[in-house]
Amino acid sequence: MTIKDIAKLSGYGIGTVSRVINKQPGVSEKAREKILKIIEESNFEPNGNARKLKRCGGNTVTIIMKGRHNSFFMEILDRITLLLSELDEVVSCQIIDEDGDEVAEALKFVRDKTSKAIIFLGANLALFDERMNELEIPCVVATTSARELAFDNVSSVCVDDEAATMELVQYLTGYGHKDIVVMGGEISDKQISFSRYLGCKKGFEKSGLEFDPDKNYMACRYSYEAGYETTKKLLEKNIHVTAIVGLSDTIAVGAIRAIEDAGKKVPDDISVVGFDGTVISRFYTPRITSMGQDINSIAKRSVELLMKHIHYTLGCEHDYAPHNLIEGESVRRV
Amino acid sequence: MTIKDIAKLSGYGIGTVSRVINKQPGVSEKAREKILKIIEESNFEPNGNARKLKRCGGNTVTIIMKGRHNSFFMEILDRITLLLSELDEVVSCQIIDEDGDEVAEALKFVRDKTSKAIIFLGANLALFDERMNELEIPCVVATTSARELAFDNVSSVCVDDEAATMELVQYLTGYGHKDIVVMGGEISDKQISFSRYLGCKKGFEKSGLEFDPDKNYMACRYSYEAGYETTKKLLEKNIHVTAIVGLSDTIAVGAIRAIEDAGKKVPDDISVVGFDGTVISRFYTPRITSMGQDINSIAKRSVELLMKHIHYTLGCEHDYAPHNLIEGESVRRV
DNA sequence: CTGAAAGCGCTTACAG
DNA sequence: CTGAAAGCGCTTACAG
Numbered sequence: 102m103t104i105k106d107i108a109k110l111s112g113y114g115i116g117t118v119s120r121v122i123n124k125q126p127g128v129s130e131k132a133r134e135k136i137l138k139i140i141e142e143s144n145f146e147p148n149g150n151a152r153k154l155k156r157c158g159g160n161t162v163t164i165i166m167k168g169r170h171n172s173f174f175m176e177i178l179d180r181i182t183l184l185l186s187e188l189d190e191v192v193s194c195q196i197i198d199e200d201g202d203e204v205a206e207a208l209k210f211v212r213d214k215t216s217k218a219i220i221f222l223g224a225n226l227a228l229f230d231e232r233m234n235e236l237e238i239p240c241v242v243a244t245t246s247a248r249e250l251a252f253d254n255v256s257s258v259c260v261d262d263e264a265a266t267m268e269l270v271q272y273l274t275g276y277g278h279k280d281i282v283v284m285g286g287e288i289s290d291k292q293i294s295f296s297r298y299l300g301c302k303k304g305f306e307k308s309g310l311e312f313d314p315d316k317n318y319m320a321c322r323y324s325y326e327a328g329y330e331t332t333k334k335l336l337e338k339n340i341h342v343t344a345i346v347g348l349s350d351t352i353a354v355g356a357i358r359a360i361e362d363a364g365k366k367v368p369d370d371i372s373v374v375g376f377d378g379t380v381i382s383r384f385y386t387p388r389i390t391s392m393g394q395d396i397n398s399i400a401k402r403s404v405e406l407l408m409k410h411i412h413y414t415l416g417c418e419h420d421y422a423p424h425n426l427i428e429g430e431s432v433r434r435v
Numbered sequence: 436m437t438i439k440d441i442a443k444l445s446g447y448g449i450g451t452v453s454r455v456i457n458k459q460p461g462v463s464e465k466a467r468e469k470i471l472k473i474i475e476e477s478n479f480e481p482n483g484n485a486r487k488l489k490r491c492g493g494n495t496v497t498i499i500m501k502g503r504h505n506s507f508f509m510e511i512l513d514r515i516t517l518l519l520s521e522l523d524e525v526v527s528c529q530i531i532d533e534d535g536d537e538v539a540e541a542l543k544f545v546r547d548k549t550s551k552a553i554i555f556l557g558a559n560l561a562l563f564d565e566r567m568n569e570l571e572i573p574c575v576v577a578t579t580s581a582r583e584l585a586f587d588n589v590s591s592v593c594v595d596d597e598a599a600t601m602e603l604v605q606y607l608t609g610y611g612h613k614d615i616v617v618m619g620g621e622i623s624d625k626q627i628s629f630s631r632y633l634g635c636k637k638g639f640e641k642s643g644l645e646f647d648p649d650k651n652y653m654a655c656r657y658s659y660e661a662g663y664e665t666t667k668k669l670l671e672k673n674i675h676v677t678a679i680v681g682l683s684d685t686i687a688v689g690a691i692r693a694i695e696d697a698g699k700k701v702p703d704d705i706s707v708v709g710f711d712g713t714v715i716s717r718f719y720t721p722r723i724t725s726m727g728q729d730i731n732s733i734a735k736r737s738v739e740l741l742m743k744h745i746h747y748t749l750g751c752e753h754d755y756a757p758h759n760l761i762e763g764e765s766v767r768r769v
Numbered sequence: 770c771t772g773a774a775a776g777c778g779c780t781t782a783c784a785g
Numbered sequence: 786c787t788g789a790a791a792g793c794g795c796t797t798a799c800a801g
Contacts, residue, residue, distance in 0.1 A: 103793095103794055103795085104794065104795060104796095105794075105795095108772095113771075113772085114771065114772040114773075115772085115773090115794090115795080115796095116771070116772055116773080116774095116796085116797080117770080117771060117772075119795070119796060119797085120771095120796095120797095122795095123796080127770065127771085128770070128771085129770055129771085132770080132771080146546060147794080147795070148488070148546070148793085148794050148795065149543075149546060149547050149795095150484045150485075150487040150488040150547060150548065150793085150794080150795090151484075151488055151777090151793070151794035151795035151796085152794080152795055152796075153484040153777095153795090154482070154484040154485055154488060154776095154777050154778065154779085154793090154794080154795070154796090155776085155777050155794090155795055155796045155797080156777095156795090156796075166530075169509050169512055169513045169516075170506075170509065170513070172504075172506065175503050175504060178503055178530070179503045179504070182503075182532070193529065194529065194530040194531075195527065195528060195529065196500075196512070196528040196530060197528075198516070209483075212480060212482070212483060213483050213484060214484065325714055325715070325717075325718045326714075329718065354715075354718050354719075355718060357720060358718045358719075358720060361720050380659055380660075381659070381688075381715065383659075384659045384663065384688050384689060384692045385688075385692075385719065385720070386691060386692060386695050386719070386720050386721075387720075437777095437778055437779085438778065438779060438780095439778075439779095442788095447787075447788085448787065448788040448789075449778090449779080449780095449788085449789090450780085450781080450787070450788055450789080450790095451786085451787060451788075453779070453780060453781085454780095454781095454787095456779095457780080461786065461787085462786070462787085463786055463787085466786080466787080481778080481779070482777085482778050482779065483779095484777085484778080484779085485777070485778035485779035485780085485793085486778080486779055486780080487779090487793095488777090488778080488779070488780090488792095488793045488794065488795085489778090489779055489780045489781080489792085489793050490779090490780075490793095
């Protein structure tokens with residue numbers, strides 16, 4: 102069933118049928134009704150590839166999410182999808198590998214003329230290279246700042262990772278903690294982990310504590326398993342630690358499990374804090390004190406910036422979403 | 436940059452260029468090399484829409500995952516993606532809403548000639564209606580049995596939910612529990628929740644206990660929040676309960692949190708078991724005893740069946756993956 | 770308001 | 786081995 106068949110069945114030409122399908126003006130009410138009826142009856146769906154071959158741009162907002170083990174992203178994805186649906190946008194969510202190439206993926210959708218805009222949920226800025234010249238549609242990077250990229254079609258929304266981490270450390274020092282170990286991602290420039298690392302350092306220093314990377318920072322993937330193993334290793338060293346900062350809730354969960362397995366208690370023996378403020382932090386036993394990223398704000402601003410781009414083609418913006426500490430039961434005063 | 440430009444640059448015709456792009460035989464080595472070089476240099480990518488307009492079928496395996504809050508699915512997705520990549524399959528993962536229409540989504544990819552096969556991760560069999568006639572490519576439903584559907588292109592892999600749930604209940608009765616409340620999804624025919632409900636009933640009866648749906652079963656969405664609220668409601672009733680069965684790990688987590696918030700302990704006051712065997716069950720405090728679905732098997736068999744379909748167009752199969760109880764620390768003898 | 774025609778960028782018989 | 790041409794199913798000026 103093609104547009105040609107519909108034309109024949111309706112007695113009109115394919116041009117008129119096309120106009121009806123695309124809700125264009127310049128068709129008599131009579132023709133529109135008749136054609137619509139036939140389309141309905143025959144269950145006709147226009148061939149997307151043929152349309153896209155002709156059309157200049159796509160119509161869907163594509164969300165590219167990085168990583169399959171990230172409930173934080175999932176929570177944001179959920180909000181963003183809802184907001185976009187409310188705006189009657191066609192949205193499509195793609196998951197790619199944590200180490201995948203989101204720009205390559207985005208390029209596909211642009212070449213395909215599928216997407217009219219893209220939201221990156223998580224991003225490795227190092228991948229945003231000269232290929233971006235081809236990616237001419239509005240983009241928003243959520244949870245990572247794209248400010249230093251300075252592409253005029255790429256906005257971004259994220260929390261101030263450095264400030265948030267600093268406050269998290271200061272929260273602990275405020276409770277008298279001095280022997281603190283931070284567990285977070287590998288430090289490489291342009292990445293979130295680096296901002297958080299800097300924030301930690303500042304937090305130590307503002308509290309009058311010395312920050313020794315070798316003693317106070319341990320690299321750790323953002324997962325339960327890694328948090329567990331890293332903490333286990335730490336405990337085996339048998340040095341004096343009163344608090345652990347997990348730079349994700351998953352790391353914090355792993356840390357607590359490892360501490361309990363070592364026969365110690367949280368927070369009685371060791372305090373633990375997390376980062377992200379995901380649902381599990383509120384349902385874990387003990388509830389985990391966590392630096393919450395404001396998921397609603399991140400989602401809302403991401404969508405707002407995208408829509409602004411789409412409708413007014415304004416320049417890009419880089420926004421901070423609020424962070425706020427969610428107190429649980431995993432910290433005690435020492 | 437189109438195939439025409441490449442033809443002009445290389446001095447060959449577009450037919451020859453097309454053959455080179457598609458790795459077809461019947462091109463001289465000299466022509467192939469020259470054309471390949473020019474394609475390389477000019478960074479040419481053939482237009483996907485034009486190709487798909489002509490081609491008869493797609494080349495990618497599409498995975499349609501239902502729901503954004505399902506770490507169980509995520510763990511399977513992870514495995515499946517890995518296995519397919521190892522087979523050099525092009526794979527694409529789409530997330531749709533928990534209440535979304537996976538068949539409509541699948542149809543899009545088939546009409547687009549994007550997909551050559553589809554894996555449904557989670558499915559509402561009620562949606563698999565006459566539209567399936569149009570979905571002529573190989574499909575596998577993972578985690579739900581599609582046996583009763585009897586479409587000859589739809590295989591499925593899942594655990595035996597009824598048996599697994601029965602064993603889970605019997606595990607508890609084996610530890611002396613008699614006052615057991617099960618929390619699981621709404622019971623509607625053809626759905627997983629119904630099989631699990633039946634399994635529970637059997638488990639009670641085989642243990643010589645009466646099963647009263649009003650007393651022993653509470654409908655509950657598969658989430659932390661719902662598990663929490665449902666358990667809270669249960670505890671407020673002040674009836675004697677020694678064990679709670681959460682038909683997902685998320686429900687079990689919510690239940691434990693609610694029990695602790697009521698000033699009771701798990702397992703000292705109330706035992707709790709979960710279902711799925713997801714990572715969180717092994718990292719929660721206490722570790723949650725859970726009926727594990729064999730994620731590796733589900734992923735492996737799903738991919739195997741799909742490949743069989745693709746390569747040999749054999750009839751479909753419906754397989755059970757093993758389930759096995761993973762003992763944690765959330766159950767005590769009464 | 771309507772239709773005939775060109776063209777989007779490919780693939781694929783067909784003829785050489 | 787190679788090229789010219791038809792055609793995939795649409796959209797969009799253009800002419801009426």
